[in-house]
Amino acid sequence: MADYKAPLRDMRFVLREVFEIDKLWASLAGTRDSVDVETADAILEQAAKIAAEEIAPLSREADEHGSRWQQGEVVSPPGFKAAYQTFAEGGWCGLGGNAEYGGMGMPKTLVAQVEEMVQGADMSFGLAPMLSAGACLSIDAHASEELKDKYLPNLYSGIWSGAMDLTEPHAGTDLGMIRTRAEPNPDGSYSLTGTKIFITWGEHDMAENIIHLVLAKLPDAPAGSKGISMFLVPKILVNDDGSLGQRNSVACGSIEKKMGIKASATCVMNYDGARGWLVGERNRGLACMFTMMNYERLGVGIQGLGAADASYQNAVEYARERLQSRSPEGAKNPDKAADPIIVHPDVRRMLLTMRAFNEGARAFSTYVAKWLDIAKFSDDKVDIKHASGMVALLTPIAKAFITDKALETTVIGQQVFGGHGFIREWGQEQLVRDARITQIYEGTNGIQAMDLMGRKTVANGGEFLQLFVAEVEGFIRANSDSEALAEFIRPLSAELDNLQRVSTTVIEQARQDPNAIGAAAVEYLHLFGYTVYAYLWASMAKAALAGIEGGDADFYRAKLAVARFYYGRLLPQTKALSAHILEGSGPLMALEAELF
Numbered sequence: 136m137a138d139y140k141a142p143l144r145d146m147r148f149v150l151r152e153v154f155e156i157d158k159l160w161a162s163l164a165g166t167r168d169s170v171d172v173e174t175a176d177a178i179l180e181q182a183a184k185i186a187a188e189e190i191a192p193l194s195r196e197a198d199e200h201g202s203r204w205q206q207g208e209v210v211s212p213p214g215f216k217a218a219y220q221t222f223a224e225g226g227w228c229g230l231g232g233n234a235e236y237g238g239m240g241m242p243k244t245l246v247a248q249v250e251e252m253v254q255g256a257d258m259s260f261g262l263a264p265m266l267s268a269g270a271c272l273s274i275d276a277h278a279s280e281e282l283k284d285k286y287l288p289n290l291y292s293g294i295w296s297g298a299m300d301l302t303e304p305h306a307g308t309d310l311g312m313i314r315t316r317a318e319p320n321p322d323g324s325y326s327l328t329g330t331k332i333f334i335t336w337g338e339h340d341m342a343e344n345i346i347h348l349v350l351a352k353l354p355d356a357p358a359g360s361k362g363i364s365m366f367l368v369p370k371i372l373v374n375d376d377g378s379l380g381q382r383n384s385v386a387c388g389s390i391e392k393k394m395g396i397k398a399s400a401t402c403v404m405n406y407d408g409a410r411g412w413l414v415g416e417r418n419r420g421l422a423c424m425f426t427m428m429n430y431e432r433l434g435v436g437i438q439g440l441g442a443a444d445a446s447y448q449n450a451v452e453y454a455r456e457r458l459q460s461r462s463p464e465g466a467k468n469p470d471k472a473a474d475p476i477i478v479h480p481d482v483r484r485m486l487l488t489m490r491a492f493n494e495g496a497r498a499f500s501t502y503v504a505k506w507l508d509i510a511k512f513s514d515d516k517v518d519i520k521h522a523s524g525m526v527a528l529l530t531p532i533a534k535a536f537i538t539d540k541a542l543e544t545t546v547i548g549q550q551v552f553g554g555h556g557f558i559r560e561w562g563q564e565q566l567v568r569d570a571r572i573t574q575i576y577e578g579t580n581g582i583q584a585m586d587l588m589g590r591k592t593v594a595n596g597g598e599f600l601q602l603f604v605a606e607v608e609g610f611i612r613a614n615s616d617s618e619a620l621a622e623f624i625r626p627l628s629a630e631l632d633n634l635q636r637v638s639t640t641v642i643e644q645a646r647q648d649p650n651a652i653g654a655a656a657v658e659y660l661h662l663f664g665y666t667v668y669a670y671l672w673a674s675m676a677k678a679a680l681a682g683i684e685g686g687d688a689d690f691y692r693a694k695l696a697v698a699r700f701y702y703g704r705l706l707p708q709t710k711a712l713s714a715h716i717l718e719g720s721g722p723l724m725a726l727e728a729e730l731f
């Protein structure tokens with residue numbers, strides 16, 4: 136198993152050369168004075184160190200050991216507590232947090248890179264700061280000043296951690312059905328009663344206190360999703376002076392045994408009249424949760440990327456060292472009994488597929504982060520509206536496409552190892568098991584696809600889609616005279632036309648057929664994902680051509696080779712996807728349920 140190394144060179148390429156991040160940060164009111172490329176570089180270097188030296192070395196034993204439940208307490212795997220404390224003391228938990236309450240206020244474009252490193256080092260560990268950051272976002276956006284003052288500083292410093300409590304045994308996707316109740320108390324607090332399941336790091340020993348954001352229903356709440364409110368429920372009650380008081384009536388009943396992310400605790404949380412405080416307006420809890428969901432959904436995509444990149448790093452090292460058979464071109468390694476497997480075209484297909492999806496995903500997560508930064512840090516209303524539309528459109532694709540490809544990639548990474556990929560010692564099977572959950576939680580990928588096609592495309596007649604189309608058309612126009620880029624620009628133009636044509640058809644189909652969206656959604660999201668990656672690979676090819684004369688030629692030559700591989704070997708998938716989509720819902724709905 137290779138030691139995890141953060142892909143710093145590629146991150147710098149994406150930030151500086153593809154997205155010209157210095158110009159973006161200088162143009163935004165909220166980042167102009169707080170970050171520049173030198174500061175960012177120092178942060179990336181430090182994050183790379185902590186990911187490689189403090190977190191990654193724990194991953195394998197933590198997977199074997201898991202978190203353990205003992206009479207309501209959860210003991211984290213060996214080394215996690217100390218690593219979490221080091222991580223917290225370094226200020227990493229508050230990297231993207233609001234500076235008014237002790238966060239560092241860094242833009243998502245930078246935070247996304249740090250998140251990738253932490254998740255690449257170990258996804259189970261990475262979930263703890265990720266959930267805290269999500270909880271902080273919601274509290275910052277919706278809670279009263281009193282709650283913000285009381286809770287945010289300790290969450291940003293990592294002294295406390297956050298958890299998100301939505302799911303119940305009978306209510307996952309359909310949160311309108313939750314049964315947890317919140318009864319008002321005379322002092323303005325609420326008493327919460329009910330059971331939540333699958334709560335990640337809902338209980339553990341790494342932080343002094345755990346702040347749960349819990350969805351529950353008030354006694355007079357309307358039925359369904361319009362009757363959900365959000366409450367802040369600390370594990371240990373916090374006194375007015377900020378000191379810790381009594382234990383609240385919330386307890387971890389058990390933790391799950393599961394396929395992957397075994398080191399993280401997935402908790403059943405029982406609320407028995409636990410004291411909580413309303414965050415945001417009554418019955419508007421889902422909207423409050425959605426504030427953090429765009430961030431968390433991108434965060435889950437980044438988790439997939441982290442695991443997939445770790446798998447690639449291992450696979451390349453193995454493919455260089457493992458000697459089997461001879462190259463079809465004749466012996467490349469005549470002094471040894473066989474050639475390294477990297478000579479074989481099929482092994483190269485595997486490695487290049489992994490690399491093309493991973494580097495595409497890194498550019499994509501940074502691209503979405505760019506729009507999140509504009510939406511958050513700009514002071515121009517028109518730009519904010521545009522950026523918010525792009526975030527809405529791209530977030531479900533970033534969550535589902537990156538994670539679907541991450542599973543594919545980690546499975547390929549396992550395949551490169553042959554039988555050894557199936558054996559625990561090498562770490563490749565852990566990455567497959569870990570990556571799998573990213574397709575499921577934070578809204579299944581099927582639900583992301585329905586969101587993209589239903590709410591974000593059909594419902595607004597393709598308004599957000601047109602923002603993306605206009606941007607890519609602008610890129611195509613601006614580069615139409617470049618002979619060097621023609622090999623990318625021409626097919627990109629054809630793919631964009633195809634996406635528009637298919638979108639027009641599905642919008643039309645959805646008007647006549649209630650099953651049209653559900654039938655086409657997953658393939659539509661993939662078609663969109665491949666097209667977004669085509670745009671980003673063309674952008675990366677452009678940056679590589681611009682950089683190649685200035686030194687580091689191998690890096691840029693490799694970038695161009697992978698771009699060509701993406702266009703030649705992966706992008707043609709869009710043809711099959713388009714055919715699936717245009718087939719409509721007929722073949723799916725023809726079979727009666729009882730005949731399955």
Ligand SMILES: Cc1cc2nc3c(=O)[nH]c(=O)nc-3n(C[C@H](O)[C@H](O)[C@H](O)COP(=O)(O)OP(=O)(O)OC[C@H]3O[C@@H](n4cnc5c(N)ncnc54)[C@H](O)[C@@H]3O)c2cc1C
Nearest residue numbers: 299300301302306307308333334335401576577578579581
């Ligand atoms: C390890 C782990 C960690 C988790 N962490 C957390 C956490 O920290 N906090 C938290 O609150 N939850 C957490 N979850 C819960 C997770 O978010 C849910 O499991 C997920 O959202 C799906 O809900 P469900 O399991 O109830 O599946 P269901 O909602 O029952 O869905 C079952 C299947 O039906 C499909 N489906 C459902 N409705 C539709 C529809 N309308 N159209 C088409 N298809 C549909 C789904 O896509 C899925 O394939 C976690 C889960 C796991 C396994």
